[in-house]
Amino acid sequence: MKYAIILPDGASDEAIPELGGRTPLEAARIPHMDSVARQGRLGRVVTIPDGYPAGTDVGTLVLMGYDPKVCYSGRAPMEATAQGLTTTPDQMIFRCNFVHLADGLMRDFTAGHINQDDANELIAALNASVFPGETCAFHAGVSYRNLLFLSNAAGMRLQCAPPHDNADQPVDRLWPKGEGQERARALMARAHEILADHPVNQRRRARGEAWATDIWLWGQGIQVPLASLEERFGLKGVVITAVDIIRGIAVGMGMDLIRVPGATGYIDTDYEAKGRAAVQALDDYDVVVVHVEAPDESAHQGMAEEKTKSLERIDQAVVGPLLEALRAHGDYRILVAPDHATLMSSKAHDAAPPPFCFAGTGVGPGSGRPFTEAEAAATGILLDPGHTLLGAFLRG
Secondary structure, three states, rough: EEEEEEEEEOOOOOOOOHOEEEOHHHHOOOOHHHHHHHEEEEEEEOOOOOOOOOHHHHHHHHHHOHHHHHHHOOOHHHHHHHHOOOOOOHHHEEEEEEEEOOOEEEEEOOOOOOOOOHHHHHHHHHHHOOOOOOOHHHEEEHHHHHEEEEEEOOOEEEEEOOOHHHHHHHHHHHOOEEEOOOOHHHHHHHHHHHHHHHHHHHHHHHHOOOHHHEEEEEEEEEOOOOOOOHHOOOOOOOEEEEHHHHHHHHHHHOEEEEEOOOOOOOOOOOHHHHHHHHHOOOOOOOEEEEEEEHHHHHHOOOOHHHHHHHHHHHHHHHHHHHHHHHHHHHHHHEOOOOOEEOOOOOOEEEEOOOOEEEEOOOOOOOOOOOHHHHHHHHOOOOOOHHHHHHHHHHHO
């Protein structure tokens, strides 16, 4: 049996005026996803349990069959795992975004989607600078998505706001709060001083680009080991993604990674290259997972048509070719499941259960319905706890 899992990040949404009162899934031409839903099982899944942040970290852990009550401590530790980084017992790992703050607002949570060379240079500058009274290390990630390792911090108990959920919001209500908030805010204030007149930012201002005015700390936690996919199901798997949070979960699951040239983790990603890589991977792996960030990024930017287009591209370039290849391999199953909703109205993640669908060998009678939020709700199927979905897909 061959298995394919497609994760269109943040695909679920609400009806929006720009699309004639439809959701992006309703507005998009997605015949292959619709076929999976019609021929197979369609429903909704609780990817964000009560009390947990609505994000890719929690949502993807749940979709990959893990109970966050057991194995979740924060987003940043998973991204550290993706980079092969480990901590000492006294350290806390933070996600460290480059952001652009102006007029007291979170103007750009990506610092103009800062390019990798600029981000690397700024990370090097932070590491070369003195943070009074602190032992810390910055690690470059992908573009604006970086990490901070802070020593003597295991006892910190902070509530930190994800910057991507607070676009254009006042930052005075977003600063870290709780035990250790003074340390976190002092680190951010010192970084602001270091970045202010750095040559990278001078060049970006001269070009009329958003620049990295600040770092934003969030997603903190410690590393928690995961049982591997092979231990749980006896299957060999591979993941195709361009973002570190998914890479970290994959590494923790003992799955291989395929890095696809042209896969950016943004709306300009090479969908066709991801689809080709996934089809080729079916020859060597039992389970092939393809994650595409573009729907989520489109919603965070408030681009309804771009979100719809990204879903169409995923359907055409990833789901369609995988369906054809799976059928050629014989027995197969295919699952399409967003990790969470990302709402155009708020430009933020939402915990509402997203739709899922899977079809293939031995799945049983089909739903006869297309792949949309409303049609999934109409089936009356709601998987709660959501981490049971993977077992149902692989073994049910």
